[in-house]
Amino acid sequence: MTSVRFLPEAKDEFVEAAKFYERREEGLGDRFLDELENCLERITSQPSLGNVVTRALRRRILRKFPFSVIYAHEEKSIVVVAVAHTSRKPGYWKSRKES
Template structure:
């Protein structure tokens, strides 16, 4: 099974969104977390299926939530560079791309 590595900023975006949704409605944060986990599983199962944005980055649009998972396919893992809100600051994550795929 291919592993998935989240950029630290992407992990922070994910946790912030979970908290935000849970504060709005009890259980909604949990549903968001589940949607992201399902999306990551789908990406791992077939990473080339989803839209190429700017090489090497691809995008998976989450159903029912205004977020997309931006990732690259690395030789040994999937690198999630952003969990991006689809209505805010398009392309902001590109400044992170210089460090993509590098493990700490």
């Protein structure tokens, strides 16, 4: 089974987004996290279906929220580089490196 790892910045992004949605409406933060989990399941089952954004990175768009998951497909894992709002500056995450 393919594992999923998050860069620290990507984890911060999805946690902040979930908090934002929960403040707007009770339960909406959980729905955001559920949608993110569904997207990650699609990525792990078919990682090559994401849109190519750089030589090493792909993107899948969440179906119900304006966010994209930017990820690298490594041999036995998926590395999430960003959970990016679609209105944020494109490519802001390109300088991120694994620690």
